[in-house]
Amino acid sequence: MSTTPAPANPKVGFVSLGCPKALVDSERILTQLRMEGYDVVSTYQDADVVVVNTCGFIDSAKAESLEVIGEAIKENGKVIVTGCMGVEEGNIRDVHPSVLAVTGPQQYEQVVSAVHEVVPPKQDHNPLIDLVPPQGVKLTPRHYAYLKISEGCNHSCSFCIIPSMRGKLVSRPVGDVLDEAQRLVKSGVKELLVISQDTSAYGVDVKYRTGFWNGAPVKTRMTELCEALSTLGVWVRLHYVYPYPHVDELIPLMAAGKILPYLDIPFQHASPKVLKSMKRPAFEDKTLARIKNWREICPDLIIRSTFIVGFPGETEEDFQYLLDWLTEAQLDRVGCFQYSPVEGAPANDLGLDIVPDDVKQDRWERFMAHQQAISSARLQLRIGREIEVLVDEVDEQGAVGRCFFDAPEIDGNVFIDNGSNLKPGDKVWCKVTDADEYDLWAEQI
Numbered sequence: 001m002s003t004t005p006a007p008a009n010p011k012v013g014f015v016s017l018g019c020p021k022a023l024v025d026s027e028r029i030l031t032q033l034r035m036e037g038y039d040v041v042s043t044y045q046d047a048d049v050v051v052v053n054t055c056g057f058i059d060s061a062k063a064e065s066l067e068v069i070g071e072a073i074k075e076n077g078k079v080i081v082t083g084c085m086g087v088e089e090g091n092i093r094d095v096h097p098s099v100l101a102v103t104g105p106q107q108y109e110q111v112v113s114a115v116h117e118v119v120p121p122k123q124d125h126n127p128l129i130d131l132v133p134p135q136g137v138k139l140t141p142r143h144y145a146y147l148k149i150s151e152g153c154n155h156s157c158s159f160c161i162i163p164s165m166r167g168k169l170v171s172r173p174v175g176d177v178l179d180e181a182q183r184l185v186k187s188g189v190k191e192l193l194v195i196s197q198d199t200s201a202y203g204v205d206v207k208y209r210t211g212f213w214n215g216a217p218v219k220t221r222m223t224e225l226c227e228a229l230s231t232l233g234v235w236v237r238l239h240y241v242y243p244y245p246h247v248d249e250l251i252p253l254m255a256a257g258k259i260l261p262y263l264d265i266p267f268q269h270a271s272p273k274v275l276k277s278m279k280r281p282a283f284e285d286k287t288l289a290r291i292k293n294w295r296e297i298c299p300d301l302i303i304r305s306t307f308i309v310g311f312p313g314e315t316e317e318d319f320q321y322l323l324d325w326l327t328e329a330q331l332d333r334v335g336c337f338q339y340s341p342v343e344g345a346p347a348n349d350l351g352l353d354i355v356p357d358d359v360k361q362d363r364w365e366r367f368m369a370h371q372q373a374i375s376s377a378r379l380q381l382r383i384g385r386e387i388e389v390l391v392d393e394v395d396e397q398g399a400v401g402r403c404f405f406d407a408p409e410i411d412g413n414v415f416i417d418n419g420s421n422l423k424p425g426d427k428v429w430c431k432v433t434d435a436d437e438y439d440l441w442a443e444q445i
Contacts, residue, residue, distance in 0.1 A: 009037055009038060009039045009122065010037070010038050010039070010048050010119040010120070010121065010122065011038065011039045011040075011041045011046055011047050011048045011119075012030075012033055012038050012039070012040055012041070012047060012048065012049055012050070012051060012115060012119070013040075013041055013042070013043065013044055013046070013047030013049070013050040013051070013072070013076065014026060014029075014030060014040060014050070014051050014053070015050065015051070015052045015053065015068055015072065016053045017052070017053060017054055017055045017061070017064060017065055017068060017083070018053070018054070018055025018061065018083065018084065025053060025082075025083070025105060025108070025187065026053045027180075027183045027187070028108050028142070028183070028184065028187040029051070029053075029082075029108050029111050029112060031145065031180065031183075031184065032108065032112050032145075033112060033115060035146060035148070036112075036121045037121055037122050038115070038119075038121065044071075044072060044075035044076040045075065045076070047076055047078075048078070048118070048119040049076075049078045049079075049080060049100075049115060049118040049119050050072045050076045050078065050079050050080070051079075051080045051081075051082060051111060051115065052065070052068055052069050052072055052079060052080070052081050052082070052083075053082050053083040054068075054069070054081060054082070054083035054084060054085035054086060055083060055084055055085065056083070056084035056085030056086075056087065056088060061085075062085055062088075062091075065083075065085045066092070066095050066096070069081060069092065069095075069096050069099065070095070070096060073096060073098060073099070077098075078100060078118055079096075079098075079099050079100060080099070080100050080101045080102075080103075080111065080114045080115065080118070081099050081101070081102045081103070082102075082103045082104070082105070082107060082110075082111045083104070083105055084104070084105045086102050086103050086104040086105065086107070087104045087105070089102040100114065100117075100118055101114035101117070108142055108187075109141070109142070141392065141424055141425070142187070142188050142189065142425065143188060143189060143190045143191065143390065143392075143424060143425035144189060144190060144191035144192075144193060144235075144390070144408060145184045145189045145191075145192060145193070146193045146195050147177065147180065147181055147184070147192045147193065147194050147195065148172070148195050148196060149171065149172055149177050149194060149195070149196045149199065149202050149225065150169055150170060150171040150172055150196040150197070150198075150199075150201070150202055150205075151167070151169075151170045151172075151196070151197070152167040152168050152169045152170050152197060153168070153169055153197035153198050153201075154168055154169045154198070154201060154204065154205075155198065155279075155280075156279055156346070157268075157278055157279050157280060158277060158278055158279045158345065158346040158347040158350065159278060159308065159311070159339070159345050159346075159347045160345060168205070169197075169198065169201055169204060169205045170205060171202050171203050171204070171205050171206055171220055173211050173220070174203075174211040174213065174218050174219070174220040174224070174225060174228075175211045175212055175213045175218070177225065178213040178214075178218065178225075178228050178229070179213070181229055181232060182232060185232045185233070185234050188425065189234060190234050190235060190390055190425055190427060191234060191235040191236075191237060191390060192229060192232075192234055192235065192236050192237070193237050193239060193407065193408070194225075194229070194236065194237065194238050194239060195239045195240060196240060197240065198240060198242055199222065199238055199239060199240050199241050199242075200222050200241045200242045200243075200244050200246070200247050201242065201244070202220065202221065202222045202225060203219065203220035203221040203222070206220050208220050208221045213228060221246075222246065222247075222249075222250065223246060223249045223250060223253075226238075226250060226253055226258070226259050227253065227258070229259065230253065230258035230259055235260050235390065235404070236258075236259040236260060237259075237260045237262050237264075237407055238250070238259065238260075238262065238263060238264060239264040239407070240264060240266060241263050241264060241265050242265070242266075243265055243287060243290060247263075248290070248293075248294075250263075251294045251297045251298050251301070252297060252298075254298045254300075254301060255297055255298040260404045261298050261300045261301045261302060261404060262301075262302045262303075262304070262404060262405060262407070263294075263301065263302070263303050263304070264304045264305070264407065265303060265304075265305050266305060266306045267287075267305045267306075267307060268280055268306065268307055268308050269307060269308060269311065269314075269318075269322060270321055270322045270325035270326070270329075271314070271317075271318035271319075271321045271322060273313070273318060274311055274313065274314050274318050274322075277311065277312070277313055277347075277350060277352060278308075278311060278347075279346075287329075288325070288328055288329060291303065291329055300404075302332045302333065302404065302405035303329075303331050303332055303333075304331070304332060304333035304334065304335075304407070304410075304411065305331055305333075305334055305335075306334070306335045306336070306337065307322065307334065307335070307336045307337070307367065308336075308337050308338075308339050309322070309336060309337075309338055309339065309360060309363040309364050309367055310338050310339040310355040310359065310360030310363060310364070311339045311347070311355070312339070312347060312350055312352035312353065312354055312355065313350070313352030313353055314339075314355055314363075319363050319366075319367075322367070323366070323367070323370050326367075326370060326371060326374060327370075327374070330374060330378065331371070331374070332375065332378055332405055333375070333405065333406075333407075333410075333411050333412070334371045334374075334375070335410065336364055336367045336368060336371070337364075338357075338360040338361065338363075338364050339355065339360065372437045375437055375438065376435070376436065376437040379412075379435035379436070379437070379438075379439075379440060380435050382432045382435060382440060383432050383433065383434065383435055384431070384432060385431070385432050386429055386430070386431050386432075386445060387403040387404070387414070387429070387430055387431075387432060387440075387442065388403060388404070388427055388428070388429055388430075389401040389402065389403050389414045389416065389427065389428055389429075389430050389442065390402055390403075390425075390426075390427050391416075391419065391422045391423065391424055391425065391426045391427070391428065392408070392413075392424055393424060394419065394420060394422055394423055394424060395420070396420060397417075397420070398415060398416050398417045398418060398419040398420055399415075399416040399419025399420065399422045399426075400413050400414070400415055400416070401413070401414050401416060401419075401428075402414060403440070411438075412438040412439040412440065413438075413439045413440075414430065414432075414439070414440045414441075414442050415439065415440070415441045415442070416428070416430055416442055416443065416444060417433075417441065417442075417443055418443050418444050419444060422444075428444055428445075429444070429445045430442035430443060430444055430445060431443055431445055
């Protein structure tokens with residue numbers, strides 16, 4: 001039997017010249033490229049494209065930058081120039097007319113776009129496997145960034161093939177995670193989105209070993225990681241959290257304003273029978289009681305989740321149980337998918353009755369209508385309240401941003417009518433004036 005080898009990741013060479021600020025810029029670009037599936041290589045010969053981050057502070061630094069650009073062109077041929085000397089594009093092109101693109105300092109998005117033009121990211125994104133697609137949901141603006149804390153997963157959910165493809169949980173050293181977070185914040189990031197396949201399992205594989213950051217001991221554990229991240233002075237948002245008992249420790253941190261009062265918990269279903277078929281971990285009948293307790297400690301807590309309808313063996317009784325559970329849980333942000341078999345997933349071999357496509361569609365529509373009513377009612381309660389908004393976009397109509405209960409790309413928006421004076425990355429306090437099923441409208445205070 002012949003197998004086709006997986007296509008290689010695109011490869012980028014990177015030369016960073018100049019001061020520590022330029023180094024931080026380089027790290028920001030490399031963080032984005034690595035997130036999109038690019039490999040960073042150490043030789044010109046191995047690279048598909050080379051990025052040179054230049055220094056233009058003094059003449060000797062400019063001369064060194066031009067020399068390195070020339071060396072990269074000779075050894076590789078495909079060169080993108082960025083950094084301080086990039087503001088003198090004419091001078092660079094006079095000496096090296098063959099450079100593919102020239103951008104100035106801190107122009108992260110333009111550099112990454114130029115790399116995309118020369119070496120496109122891999123397009124084999126599978127949303128059932130990848131948290132962030134290789135090419136990015138879109139090019140992440142500089143004011144927020146994803147912070148991946150681990151790879152792989154220890155669970156064996158019957159609808160999922162991640163463990164067979166990505167392996168078991170491997171937690172990143174806590175010092176490395178916090179160093180990356182600190183670099184991102186120094187480069188202008190205002191919001192860190194903490195992600196992994198199972199965020200609350202962070203550190204299980206290394207028995208919560210103690211690491212070090214800024215000379216102080218920090219355990220490789222979710223609670224201690226969040227405590228440390230809270231010292232960076234930016235929004236910290238948690239995604240893909242399983243409700244293990246120690247998640248209860250995070251709620252007081254949220255109530256104290258140390259991290260955002262936002263939990264993304266992929267419940268997937270509520271019927272005990274379906275959950276058992278799914279082999280979901282850490283889900284018990286006490287979940288509703290825990291949600292109630294969390295909200296008593298942190299009344300502003302926002303809970304987002306995803307669900308699957310039409311899983312093999314799901315009956316109308318199971319589905320109605322799910323709707324009743326939603327009414328009780330009063331979740332704020334919810335997504336729903338119709339079950340689709342994944343090649344190699346254990347669910348294919350459970351021998352359960354397959355739910356017909358028309359029944360899946362009907363249940364999906366009923367689910368969405370049911371949850372829309374809940375979401376709309378909860379957002380109506382926000383009218384008249386003051387919220388802090390992180391601005392994502394600005395045009396002549398005003399500004400579009402998010403408050404603490406909106407993750408980028410998946411949740412709602414806050415439309416600021418009088419926000420045309422703002423710019424992306426600004427944080428501003430607003431008063432909510434209106435709401436619909438998903439979004440809020442507000443005015444600057």
